[in-house]
Amino acid sequence: MSTIFLYEDGYGNVIDENGGPEPMDYIVDQNEFIVETIAIHTEYLVNTVPNEFSLTCPMLLEKPKNEDIHVKKAKPKRSYVRYTVQDKTRFFDLKIEKCMTASAASKQLGILEQLIDGLASIMRALAVFLRVVKNFINANPSATVVEVSEHLLKRFHDLKVSRSTVNNFIRRECNLSLKKADFHSIERNSSKKIEERYNWVCKQEKTDMNFLTNCLFLDRSAFDINMKCSRAWSNKGTHAIVTRPTMRTNTTPILGVISASGLITVGIKKPRPVKKRKADGCISSGTVTGHYISFLKTTLDGMDKHPHMKGHYIVMDNVPIHMHENIKKHIDYRGYKCVYLPTCSPELNPIEQFWAVTKNKAKRHRLLQEDTLSKRITEACSSVKQSHFKGFVSHSYPCWDKCRNRQPMQ
Numbered sequence: 001m002s003t004i005f006l007y008e009d010g011y012g013n014v015i016d017e018n019g020g021p022e023p024m025d026y027i028v029d030q031n032e033f034i035v036e037t038i039a040i041h042t043e044y045l046v047n048t049v050p051n052e053f054s055l056t057c058p059m060l061l062e063k064p065k066n067e068d069i070h071v072k073k074a075k076p077k078r079s080y081v082r083y084t085v086q087d088k089t090r091f092f093d094l095k096i097e098k099c100m101t102a103s104a105a106s107k108q109l110g111i112l113e114q115l116i117d118g119l120a121s122i123m124r125a126l127a128v129f130l131r132v133v134k135n136f137i138n139a140n141p142s143a144t145v146v147e148v149s150e151h152l153l154k155r156f157h158d159l160k161v162s163r164s165t166v167n168n169f170i171r172r173e174c175n176l177s178l179k180k181a182d183f184h185s186i187e188r189n190s191s192k193k194i195e196e197r198y199n200w201v202c203k204q205e206k207t208d209m210n211f212l213t214n215c216l217f218l219d220r221s222a223f224d225i226n227m228k229c230s231r232a233w234s235n236k237g238t239h240a241i242v243t244r245p246t247m248r249t250n251t252t253p254i255l256g257v258i259s260a261s262g263l264i265t266v267g268i269k270k271p272r273p274v275k276k277r278k279a280d281g282c283i284s285s286g287t288v289t290g291h292y293i294s295f296l297k298t299t300l301d302g303m304d305k306h307p308h309m310k311g312h313y314i315v316m317d318n319v320p321i322h323m324h325e326n327i328k329k330h331i332d333y334r335g336y337k338c339v340y341l342p343t344c345s346p347e348l349n350p351i352e353q354f355w356a357v358t359k360n361k362a363k364r365h366r367l368l369q370e371d372t373l374s375k376r377i378t379e380a381c382s383s384v385k386q387s388h389f390k391g392f393v394s395h396s397y398p399c400w401d402k403c404r405n406r407q408p409m410q
Contacts, residue, residue: 035255035267035268035269035270035291035294035295035298036267036268036270036374037265037266037267037298038266038267038268038374038377038378038381039263039265039266039378039381039382040264040265040302041262041263041264041265041302041303041306042302042305043382044262044263044382045262045386047382087109090109091105091109094108094109126173129152129169129173130173130174132151132152132155133148133152133166133169133170133174134174136148136151137170137174137176141181142181145163145166145167145170146163148166148170149161149163149166152166184409185344187344188344188408188409189408189409193342193343193344193345194403194406194407194408195406196342196343197342197345197348197402197403197409198403198404198406200341200342200403201400201403201404202404204339209313209337209339211260211315211350211393211396211397212260212390212393212394213260214311214312214313215259215260215312215313215315215339215393216257216258216259216264216303216309216312216313216314216315217257217258217259217315217316217349217350217351218255218256218257218296218299218314218315218316218351219255219256219316219317219349219351219352219355220253220254220255220256221253221254221256221355221359222251222252222253222254223251223252223254223359223362223373223377224251224252252268252269252373252377253268253269253291254266254267254268254269254355254377255267255268255269255291255292255295256351256354256355256381257299257314257351258350258351258354258389258392259312259389259393260350260389260390260392260393261386261389261390262386262389263381263382263384263389264299264302264303265295265298265299265302266377266378266381267295267298268374268377269291288321289321289324289326289327292321292322292324292327293324293326293327293330296314296327296330296331297330300330300331300334300336303336304334310335310336311335311336311337312336312337313336313337313338313339314331314336314337314338314339315339315340315341315349316338316339316340316341317340317341317346317349318340318341318342318343322340323340342403344409345399345403345409347396347399347409348396348399348400348403349396350389350392350393350395350396351392353391353392353395354384354389354392357384357388358377358380358381358384359380361380361383361384362376362377362379362380
């Protein structure tokens with residue numbers, strides 16, 4: 001245990017030997033704000049498989065270079081032209097009676113010109129349909145095939161088209177596909193937010209901050225054992241139905257810190273201990289600033305054991321419970337640096353990718369007697385390969401370019 005000498009700075013403030021703030025300002029009762037640590041950096045490095053790129057991995061198997069792959073070419077669809085009886089009669093009359101070639105007879109009757117004009121009119125009509133459909137879908141990204149069909153019938157009264165034809169037209173001609181939607185707020189790409197991101201990037205580029213070498217990313221997420229994948233297999237022509245319990249289980253808040261070198265710390269928020277005497281007012285049951293400070297202290301204690309992490313940047317989202325002055329005080333006091341990301345910019349935080357992968361890896365089937373939720377979350381976090389963390393961080397760099405060029409986030 002080290003001794004810390006405190007001084008009075010002449011303005012009524014208490015500082016330490018380095019001029020830092022009074023440490024008593026951010027002492028948190030860790031018995032009240034409990035965050036159980038379930039994974040740390042040292043254990044993660046020990047349990048990481050040394051050779052992640054084993055040849056037994058099916059994704060890395062390469063075929064011999066001399067082996068040729070035969071790809072069967074799909075037959076293009078033929079377009080048919082229908083001619084009238086009179087056109088056919090005149091054509092064969094010239095060919096038989098006048099002994100003209102098929103090419104000369106076609107030119108004399110103007111069949112080629114008619115064909116070209118017909119194709120041109122079809123192409124013009126397709127271009128109009130394409131523009132109308134794309135404009136409608138751009139204005140209504142969640143539009144169904146039925147809604148697109150109804151919109152076309154309103155614009156073109158004499159049009160007769162089936163829903164399947166419209167669906168094929170959307171997929172093939174418009175080059176669109178139906179995907180799981182990500183819902184973004186309206187202000188996310190407002191001019192104010194774009195300018196905020198630009199200023200943030202310009203400011204950070206003047207420092208020595210580097211996401212790949214000297215940054216750690218802190219954030220929280222929530223885990224629900226009843227969460228299911230949004231897609232499922234089913235027989236053709238039948239609905240994909242996945243059953244889940246009627247009662248929704250309580251979500252489990254998770255706090256985590258990662259870097260490009262791997263997992264740093266993961267903790268689970270535990271409920272506050274029950275007090276015999278009720279406190280005045282309402283007590284929040286969610287994750288509050290006290291939990292963040294408690295988790296942050298545990299994380300920094302572990303980072304102190306790794307000298308190369310000293311002075312690293314702690315990167316966090318710009319949310320109210322992260323912005324408490326005691327959080328920045330504690331980070332500065334421990335010899336680290338605090339950086340807040342611009343608002344409405346989750347793409348800049350690589351830990352968002354980590355949470356998505358972890359939730360996908362976590363087993364969500366029924367808990368066995370020897371299983372615990374903490375154990376499953378720990379296994380999911382520890383199963384993420386070390387090389388993937390560098391990929392999470394590298395994924396955010398194109399977003400820096402968008403911020404620098406004042407482009408909207410997609």
